[in-house]
Amino acid sequence: MARGLFVVLMLGWSSLGLAAYTLGIVPFLSPRSLIIEFAPWRAHLESRLATSVAIATATDPVHFLARCGRGDFDVVLVPPHIALYLQRQLGYRPLLGMRSEFFSQILINRDATATQLSDLKGRHLHLPDQLSLVNYEATQFLSRFGLQAGRDFTTQSHTTENNALLAAISKPGAAAVASRMAFEHLPENLREQLRIIGSGRSSLWLVVMVPHHLKDSDVARLEEAISQIPHTQAGAAYFSHAGVALEPLGKSELAHFEPLLSIIEKAYWTRYSSR
Structure with missing residues (x-):
């Protein structure tokens, strides 16, 4: 796939002749999984x-930010750290937030002998994109148990998140980080090949935002x-199956x-400015 190629998923033109809305979703799952997840x-x-409503995504979070900057979406679903970036840098407005129970999970190949987080020492941990919220939350979670990447395990x-889980499945002894939703999205025969050895706290998972150019109406x-x-x-x-809730956002909640x-800014200029 070319670096600049983006993924657009178009479904169900219900009212020919009326302007369509585009719902942009940060690529935390594969395109096919996003279609299934957000079909309702x-x-x-x-x-x-x-x-008509189109579901659209991108090849990676940095490319998704670039599409946001071009005004490709009428409404977006993004993790809170990217929401804050869009608000500060591009004038996007937050509308609602989605909270997830036991957001980040640490999983191990079922054939591994590990039974607790300390058993991650000396192992290889597969993570989703460095800009993903689950990557950040899981890293913070592990640090509270005295575990640090590079010192205690390699990454x-x-x-x-799908790819991180599949990598742990294919490599005995390996571990992975993923959200509860991504893990439960796996087919049962794949879920059975992993065990949960740790779960992070509940978290603000996604934020519903609109670009500044959208009319108030x-x-x-x-x-x-x-x-x-x-x-x-x-x-x-x-919402029941996903273990999430849709709620108003606190005024200063994104500031957390x-x-x-700075990490997002660096990744954007490092990974996208040359495209």
Whole structure:
């Protein structure tokens, strides 16, 4: 796949002739998994807004930021540290937040002898992209147990959480970091090949945001439609299965992730400015 190539997933043109909305989702899962995961969102929004809705993503989080900068999306779902970056640098407005129970999980190949976090010492840990929230949360979680990458274990980053999990499955003795949702998305025969040896705290997982160029009337329509998703039959099933809740954001909640802004900025200019 070419470095500049982005992934766009178009589904269900329900109202020919009306302007479509594009829902951009940061690539924390594979494109196919994103289609499945957010199908209830798309279906509800198309019905409520009486127009077509496209689900779009990108090849990696940095490329996704570039697409946000180009104004490719009408509404986005991004982790809170990227939400803060979009708010500060590009004028995006946060609308709602999604919270996940036991957000980050540390998993080990079922054939490994490890039973607790201290058993990670000397092992190889597979992580999702360095800009992913689960990478940051899991690293912080492990540090509270006195475990540090490079000193206690080696690491390898992957483009998605799926790939990190699959790498641990294919290599006996290896471990992986992923969100609860990504792990539960695996087919049962793959989940059975991993064991959970640690779970992080509940966390603000994704933030619903809109770009500054969107009209206030469109913002109001989108916010109302999205806030109703948990109260539909399909939406209630989705939120229950995913172990998440859709809630208003506190005024200073995103500021908690300010230490990550410099990391995002460095990654953006290092990994995208040459494209």
